[in-house]
Amino acid sequence: MSHNQTLRGFATISYWADNVEEAKKWYTELLGIAPYFERSGPDGQLAYAEFRIGDYQHELGLIDRRYAPTAAMPGPGGAVMFWHVDDIVSTLDKLLSMGAREYEPLIHRGAGFTTASVIDPFGNILGIMYNPHYLEILGSFQTE
Template sequence: MSTHPTLRGFATISYWSDDMEAAKAWYSDLLGITPYFERLGPDGQLAYAEFRVGDYQHELGLIDRRFAPAQPTSGPGGAIMYWHVDDIEATLSQLKSMGAKEYEPLVHRGEGFITASVTDPFGNVLGIMYNAHYLEMLNSRSQG
């Protein structure tokens, strides 16, 4: 029997795109880095690009929509993964200036917790959050 919790932590989030080169360029611009890993599909075109992001080097993967599961949706999905950001208003403004569309405006969810989300130019929901708990955990790990 495992002594670890079932869900041990965020590993990878995947975003889909019909135009992989455009998605790779957009996310490279947003993140200020290029993918550390890329894979071509059977046709020789870019099928997957992966970035290492943030304090814990989480994985953000871009996948050619041709390889999406067989049950596509006509709009954004139901789950939203929120990335911690230090300045949520500036980040939301930056995303919108890059062509992302507001999905949910800034919502104050209690002291130290603010969320917002956008739909990127490729149809994926990108959540952002100022999260005081994230900063507390990060600080406690750096002191331990």
């Protein structure tokens, strides 16, 4: 039996925006950091901005909606990617105060797991979660 895992870890999540400059400002305010990488399109307008965030420096990319796959459906999609947060209530309050709309309310799922999700002002689903397993794994890496 192979111990190699096909899916080895979260690499990048892409969020689409009609106005990447505005999305960049919004996410800079939310995250408290500026993107580390930006690229303009052929028209000179910002087409891509990428942030490295969190304990593992995961990538969040903001991409001009003009470059979305042709099969992409308009509006929020069916998948929700959840980011671990230490204080889900204050994070949810901050997102809502910044103009995000509730997608799924705060739900206590048992065993210490709590989730919520919003739709950012650009139409993307942003999931947040308090996840005890995330903290366990993070702690095991920090003690090695």
